[in-house]
Amino acid sequence: MSFTLLGILNSQAAGGGATPTFDLLATEIMTNNSTSTIEFSSIPTDYKHLHIRARVRFANSANVNDLAFRINNDTGIVYTEHYARGAGGSISGNSSSETTRGILGSTSAANQDSGIFGSFVIDIANYRGSNKKTVKSWNGVTSSSFMRLTQHDTVFDRTSAVSSLQFFAGDSGNFDTNTRISIYGLK
Amino acid sequence: MATYTHIATVEKTSASSTIVFNNIPQSYQDIVFHCDMLGTTNDYVYMRVNGVTSSSYSNLEWYGNSSQAVYSFSFMPLAWSNAILSSSSRAKAVVEFLDYSDSNKNPNPITQHGNPYDGRMGGGSGRYKNSAAVTRVDFITSSGNFAVGSKIHLFGIEA
Numbered sequence: 001m002s003f004t005l006l007g008i009l010n011s012q013a014a015g016g017g018a019t020p021t022f023d024l025l026a027t028e029i030m031t032n033n034s035t036s037t038i039e040f041s042s043i044p045t046d047y048k049h050l051h052i053r054a055r056v057r058f059a060n061s062a063n064v065n066d067l068a069f070r071i072n073n074d075t076g077i078v079y080t081e082h083y084a085r086g087a088g089g090s091i092s093g094n095s096s097s098e099t100t101r102g103i104l105g106s107t108s109a110a111n112q113d114s115g116i117f118g119s120f121v122i123d124i125a126n127y128r129g130s131n132k133k134t135v136k137s138w139n140g141v142t143s144s145s146f147m148r149l150t151q152h153d154t155v156f157d158r159t160s161a162v163s164s165l166q167f168f169a170g171d172s173g174n175f176d177t178n179t180r181i182s183i184y185g186l187k
Numbered sequence: 188m189a190t191y192t193h194i195a196t197v198e199k200t201s202a203s204s205t206i207v208f209n210n211i212p213q214s215y216q217d218i219v220f221h222c223d224m225l226g227t228t229n230d231y232v233y234m235r236v237n238g239v240t241s242s243s244y245s246n247l248e249w250y251g252n253s254s255q256a257v258y259s260f261s262f263m264p265l266a267w268s269n270a271i272l273s274s275s276s277r278a279k280a281v282v283e284f285l286d287y288s289d290s291n292k293n294p295n296p297i298t299q300h301g302n303p304y305d306g307r308m309g310g311g312s313g314r315y316k317n318s319a320a321v322t323r324v325d326f327i328t329s330s331g332n333f334a335v336g337s338k339i340h341l342f343g344i345e346a
Contacts, residue, residue: 022190022191022344023190024190024345024346027216027346053216053217053285053344053346054285055285055286055289055292055295084249086247086248086249086254087247087254088247088254088256089254089255089256090254091249091252091253091254113293114291115291115292115293115318116292116293116295116314117286117292117293117295118295119283119285119295119296119297119312121283121285121297138297138299138310139297140247140295140297140310140311140312140313141295141312142245142246142247142295142312142313142314143245143314144245144258144259144314144316145258147245147247147256147312148247148312149247149248149249149254149297149310149311149312151310177291178289178291178292180216180286180289180346182216182346184190
């Protein structure tokens with residue numbers, strides 16, 4: 001599913017930088033479980049930072065899945081990840097070699113109780129600058145038998161502006177009904 | 188369209204063991220609490236949803252280089268490994284309830300905190316095992332009180 005961000009949703013004047021701005025750019029809510037990719041395209045270029053908030057669950061038959069992403073639909077080996085993860089009574093951290101996607105954290109899949117959706121708060125600072133981009137995610141999911149709490153930082157090894165974002169399952173699968181992802185612009 | 192809106196602030200003008208946000212508006216997508224807290228003693232802080240005191244909560248806490256899980260508790264701790272409140276320096280926490288009024292989802296607050304008592308940073312992921320809309324959130328100390336000047340701000344985010 002793709003959602004193109006219209007200019008009319010971004011009609012607020014710049015205001016000379018005096019007024020802090022936190023604008024909703026778009027929201028996607030799944031009405032069925034047949035979508036494998038949620039895309040936000042034509043992201044406006046007149047903000048400083050992007051902020052994403054999501055409640056996510058996948059429909060594949062498993063207890064857990066990861067929320068993955070790409071920038072500008074770039075499938076190159078350009079994503080380097082560092083993370084710390086709490087799981088039950090232990091905590092671990094690691095980093096990855098460059099790969100073809102970034103990971104934002106862990107969430108529930110179809111084997112969990114129906115009301116279990118992971119929460120994600122994600123920031124992309126200076127998303128249209130000429131430096132490489134860092135995507136920071138804070139994520140948690142909690143059920144009666146399964147818990148994850150993660151922080152992921154992914155470096156996107158390109159200098160191009162972020163003009164689109166694609167979200168999908170790290171371990172394959174469709175988004176479950178009522179998954180919601182919202183994207184905001186900050187000035 | 189401005190979408191990060193201040194809803195309410197509770198500031199303690201006398202010491203007590205609770206800070207309560209009741210009748211939370213249901214017109215936002217998410218609510219966020221920004222906590223700036225001082226204790227009358229070194230102390231824990233718990234959360235409850237909708238005034239429910241039964242064993243309806245689970246929580247995973249991450250603190251420093253350890254984590255701890257609790258199941259079927261009667262509250263969700265902001266920090267369970269050690270006291271988060273200090274009587275000498277202010278504890279900070281951000282508590283995010285995404286989709287707090289969505290009847291298809293259990294509330295899953297995710298938190299981040301700085302703990303002046305022992306200098307640790309940490310966070311948590313909780314669950315209230317119910318899909319009722321969140322209309323009330325209580326912050327409760329364990330044995331002491333929130334000191335005068337403790338503040339918690341509530342914001343709403345639209346989507």
